[in-house]
Amino acid sequence: xxxxxxxxxxATLAVMAMLAVACRKQPTIPPAIVNExxxxxxxxxxxxxxxxxxxxxxxxxxxxDGAGGNAPTIENLTLAPNKTYLATITILDETxxxxxxxSDEVLNEGKDHQFxxxxxxxxxxxxxxxxxxxGNPIGLKSKWRTGxxxxxxxxxxxxxxxxxxxxxxxxxxxxxxxxxxxxTTTIQ
Amino acid sequence: MLAAFSLKAQTNCTYxxxxxxxxxxxxxxxxxxxxxxxxxxxxxxxxxxxxxxDSICSGKLNxxxxxxxxxxxxxxxxxxxxxxxxxxxxxxxxxxxxxxxxEHKREEIGAxxxxxxxxxxxxxxQGNSIADVLKNITGVNILYTGNSIAKPxxxxxxxxxxxxxxNGIRQEGQNWGxxxxxxxxxxxxTNVSVVKGANAVRYGSDAIAGVILxxxxxxxxxxxxxxxxxxxxxxxxKGGATSxxxxxxxxxxSPLKARIQGTLRKFGNxxxxxxxxxxxxxxxKNYSGSVGYVKENYGAEFxxxxxxxxxxxxxxxxxxxLTDLDKAFANTTPRPEFIDTFSYTISRPKQLIxxxxxxxxxxxxxxxxxxxxxxxxxxNNNRQEFDAHMPRGTYGSASNKPELDFTLSTQTADFVWxxxxxxxxxxxxxxxxxxxxxxxxxxxxxxxxxxxSYGAFFIEHYVKNKIEFEFGARFDARQMNVVKRNRNNQxxxxxxxxxxxxxxxxxxxxxxxxxxxxxxxxxxRAPAISELFINGVHHGSARxxxxxxKLKPEKAFNSSVNFIYTASQKINFQVEAYNNxxxxxxxxxxxKPPVLTVLGAFPTFAxxxxxxxxxxxxxxxxxxxxxxxxxxxxxxxxxARNVKQHNWIELMPANSWGNTLKITLPKNIFAEAxxxxxxxxxxxxxxxxxxxxxxxxxxxxxxxxxxxxxxKTKLTTIIGCNNLLNKVYRNYMNSxxxxxxxxxxxxYLKIKLTF
Numbered sequence: 014x015x016x017x018x019x020x021x022x023x024a025t026l027a028v029m030a031m032l033a034v035a036c037r038k039q040p041t042i043p044p045a046i047v048n049e050x051x052x053x054x055x056x057x058x059x060x061x062x063x064x065x066x067x068x069x070x071x072x073x074x075x076x077x078d079g080a081g082g083n084a085p086t087i088e089n090l091t092l093a094p095n096k097t098y099l100a101t102i103t104i105l106d107e108t109x110x111x112x113x114x115x116s117d118e119v120l121n122e123g124k125d126h127q128f129x130x131x132x133x134x135x136x137x138x139x140x141x142x143x144x145x146x147x148g149n150p151i152g153l154k155s156k157w158r159t160g161x162x163x164x165x166x167x168x169x170x171x172x173x174x175x176x177x178x179x180x181x182x183x184x185x186x187x188x189x190x191x192x193x194x195x196x197t198t199t200i201q
Numbered sequence: 202m203l204a205a206f207s208l209k210a211q212t213n214c215t216y217x218x219x220x221x222x223x224x225x226x227x228x229x230x231x232x233x234x235x236x237x238x239x240x241x242x243x244x245x246x247x248x249x250x251x252x253x254x255d256s257i258c259s260g261k262l263n264x265x266x267x268x269x270x271x272x273x274x275x276x277x278x279x280x281x282x283x284x285x286x287x288x289x290x291x292x293x294x295x296x297x298x299x300x301x302x303x304e305h306k307r308e309e310i311g312a313x314x315x316x317x318x319x320x321x322x323x324x325x326x327q328g329n330s331i332a333d334v335l336k337n338i339t340g341v342n343i344l345y346t347g348n349s350i351a352k353p354x355x356x357x358x359x360x361x362x363x364x365x366x367x368n369g370i371r372q373e374g375q376n377w378g379x380x381x382x383x384x385x386x387x388x389x390x391t392n393v394s395v396v397k398g399a400n401a402v403r404y405g406s407d408a409i410a411g412v413i414l415x416x417x418x419x420x421x422x423x424x425x426x427x428x429x430x431x432x433x434x435x436x437x438x439k440g441g442a443t444s445x446x447x448x449x450x451x452x453x454x455s456p457l458k459a460r461i462q463g464t465l466r467k468f469g470n471x472x473x474x475x476x477x478x479x480x481x482x483x484x485x486k487n488y489s490g491s492v493g494y495v496k497e498n499y500g501a502e503f504x505x506x507x508x509x510x511x512x513x514x515x516x517x518x519x520x521x522x523l524t525d526l527d528k529a530f531a532n533t534t535p536r537p538e539f540i541d542t543f544s545y546t547i548s549r550p551k552q553l554i555x556x557x558x559x560x561x562x563x564x565x566x567x568x569x570x571x572x573x574x575x576x577x578x579x580x581n582n583n584r585q586e587f588d589a590h591m592p593r594g595t596y597g598s599a600s601n602k603p604e605l606d607f608t609l610s611t612q613t614a615d616f617v618w619x620x621x622x623x624x625x626x627x628x629x630x631x632x633x634x635x636x637x638x639x640x641x642x643x644x645x646x647x648x649x650x651x652x653x654s655y656g657a658f659f660i661e662h663y664v665k666n667k668i669e670f671e672f673g674a675r676f677d678a679r680q681m682n683v684v685k686r687n688r689n690n691q692x693x694x695x696x697x698x699x700x701x702x703x704x705x706x707x708x709x710x711x712x713x714x715x716x717x718x719x720x721x722x723x724x725x726r727a728p729a730i731s732e733l734f735i736n737g738v739h740h741g742s743a744r745x746x747x748x749x750x751k752l753k754p755e756k757a758f759n760s761s762v763n764f765i766y767t768a769s770q771k772i773n774f775q776v777e778a779y780n781n782x783x784x785x786x787x788x789x790x791x792x793k794p795p796v797l798t799v800l801g802a803f804p805t806f807a808x809x810x811x812x813x814x815x816x817x818x819x820x821x822x823x824x825x826x827x828x829x830x831x832x833x834x835x836x837x838x839x840x841a842r843n844v845k846q847h848n849w850i851e852l853m854p855a856n857s858w859g860n861t862l863k864i865t866l867p868k869n870i871f872a873e874a875x876x877x878x879x880x881x882x883x884x885x886x887x888x889x890x891x892x893x894x895x896x897x898x899x900x901x902x903x904x905x906x907x908x909x910x911x912x913k914t915k916l917t918t919i920i921g922c923n924n925l926l927n928k929v930y931r932n933y934m935n936s937x938x939x940x941x942x943x944x945x946x947x948x949y950l951k952i953k954l955t956f
């Protein structure tokens with residue numbers, strides 16, 4: 014009967030399939046590719062005394078190995094009382110070569126981003142010093158007006174608000190947080 | 202039929218009605234449905250044609266057997282049976298009728314605690330996700346991420362602790378994540394079953410909680426050119442599914458058979474009782490095909506399936522940091538920009554997943570040596586996750602790239618030998634191998650790896666009169682080579698080796714008043730890649746998670762007792778008590794200080810090991826009130842303890858109590874009304890979760906089913922409603938409970954045409 018033949022054929026096919034599996038070359042380990050999207054490693058605040066442009070104060074918040082691992086290094090801000098500072102925020106990815114300037118992208122997407130400034134214990138008032146295409150503030154440039162001698166914190170928050178950014182002064186509750194860093198600040 | 206009712210109340214109702222069904226002409230097994238109309242019971246014969254229905258009273262029992270293309274078989278049997286019935290179904294073209302008596306058939310090997318969803322129940326839930334299909338099984342819960350990502354939970358465990366077999370193949374996706382749903386199309390299945398308990402011996406490692414089997418109709422059972430068309434429509438999400446199956450067999454006895462199948466699912470934004478949740482739609486496209494040369498004694502088959510889905514994630518659930526999360530809790534309704542716009546558009550954040558399976562299997566049966574089975578399969582799984590925010594820099598600006606992109610490629614080979622039944626002994630032995638590689642693009646979450654696993658097992662089953670014994674053992678070895686870059690960008694290539702034995706022992710005792718099943722099993726699970734290496738913020742949960750390379754495999758020691766008792770003709774109940782003792786159970790322990798990142802401080806959790814004890818009770822009572830009304834009540838209770846730390850294991854399903862009133866009306870109309878109560882989960886630890894577990898809730902569901910039959914076709918129509926009262930609630934097992942209410946009322950229509 015034809016059956017015997019077919020049976021043999023099938024058995025051979027099965028054995029061949031088994032051998033193909035057993036003898037097939039092991040694939041080499043796939044290489045680890047470094048192709049990560051940009052991260053924010055560094056947030057630098059630079060403050061220039063509006064009355065004396067030679068007087069520049071800056072502080073950097075830096076976590077070059079990314080979230081986790083080594084703790085971030087955070088520089089302190091020391092400001093003089095009763096002065097107006099012109100503030101600039103620079104955001105970098107220092108793991109990239111050359112270093113990627115993330116704040117340029119924030120500026121390009123100004124209509125979808127806004128910075129917010131918060132303080133605890135320090136006598137500072139903040140105002141915006143830049144605008145997006147719709148005439149609303151971004152906050153990459155701002156003015157910090159210091160008051161009396163005090164010690165506390167300043168927190169810089171960047172919100173990503175695609176489609177939900179509102180007219181000034183803006184809404185800190187809209188969108189999601191892109192960064193939130195805190196600097197120990199002394200006014201003396 | 203009335204005769205069964207006129208029996209005295211004290212008749213013994215602990216018997217089992219057993220038999221097998223085959224084609225009268227070809228003697229091939231038929232997976233027909235056995236209907237006991239008076240008892241409101243039905244069952245489907247296994248693929249080998251056997252069936253077994255518990256809790257039957259002594260006396261005369263009337264039954265029907267139906268299967269498409271065959272004459273309906275109407276029979277009567279005297280219970281207790283002397284021997285299992287062998288029923289031969291006559292194809293509609295001929296008209297023979299015979300009842301032949303055959304020898305005793307055993308329980309299915311290695312699956313003493315198996316629950317199968319019957320075809321009627323299956324048609325009510327097909328069109329939902331595979332996990333939703335399983336939720337009517339006592340002891341099974343669902344872990345949700347929103348409404349379109351659902352994972353089954355068996356006795357409190359999910360993800361890597363459950364093994365899913367898709368058409369006999371271990372489903373290998375990135376199943377370590379709670380928001381990674383199984384990539385399986387429920388419309389493929391004619392049989393969906395759950396085997397609860399540690400089942401490593403028969404099914405392989407990782408099955409420490411249980412096994413889920415999704416099985417299409419066997420090719421050999423295709424007898425003609427036929428098929429199935431399914432349509433499901435839902436009001437919530439204004440979407441649904443459509444699916445079709447076409448089967449080919451020139452003649453009933455022609456060995457060359459084929460089948461093709463395809464499914465489309467699409468939903469728009471879904472709504473809670475009070476608002477629409479934006480960006481919660483989904484789209485799914487699946488197909489499968491099978492061709493085989495199958496004979497009773499030998500055969501070979503090729504099967505392929507493709508699953509592709511795009512799932513939108515509710516924008517309000519994608520938070521940047523802890524402050525955002527706290528604000529989301531504080532709002533009773535999500536922010537206005539996240540709600541009240543209906544659309545089918547899927548935008549960021551979203552997931553794009555595809556899964557391909559290629560399978561070849563062949564079998565050979567020899568009268569002297571038994572049956573040999575060989576299966577080889579190749580699977581390719583790709584998972585892409587898109588954050589709310591487009592990636593920055595050159596990586597993202599070029600295209601709309603995903604932040605996470607994993608490709609998992611798996612090959613498996615299994616060889617199983619089943620020896621012939623001899624003097625009550627039956628059994629099988631086998632060996633299996635698995636080769637797997639993972640590669641990623643985008644954000645560093647889990648590293649690349651290459652894994653080999655090898656296993657060998659045997660299992661023996663012995664039947665003597667009223668007692669059945671089963672014993673099995675297995676040994677598995679696994680090696681995993683990992684390649685990753687350290688924080689200082691240096692190549693790091695650790696190697697992991699796991700060698701673990703497992704065993705199982707089961708007894709079934711069928712006494713005159715009851716059936717008692719006892720089962721003891723062990724299983725192990727090697728740590729998942731995420732548990733070893735994750736180091737970062739888990740999006741959506743605002744947690745910083747830290748993996749541990751030194752984690753050892755989990756070892757589970759599972760015991761369960763199943764007691765089936767028929768109190769009278771009208772009342773029967775089933776209680777399952779189980780205890781799962783797990784050594785080196787892997788869990789997330791909150792640690793201090795929190796990790797400080799550019800997004801602020803995150804609560805930090807590290808993967809640690811402890812001894813866990815998961816114990817619980819699943820109970821079910823059936824009460825037949827009259828010929829028309831019947832009640833079914835189910836209760837599930839679970840205690841999950843961290844034995845070493847003397848506290849609770851988090852995120853376990855709360856106690857639940859479900860009641861269903863079943864109404865059988867004339868003219869093939871069946872209606873059901875259910876009330877399901879879910880308690881508040883109180884077994885949690887203080888200060889671990891961000892929000893207290895949500896309040897208890899009571900949900901009402903209902904449905905009505907009618908079948909229309911002609912000589913060649915069968916039409917099943919179902920109209921139903923979930924959350925009938927549009928109750929506002931939040932489910933502890935849904936990770937979106939932090940951000941939004943659960944789904945509101947949904948009215949659905951399902952139509953199944955079989956031809």
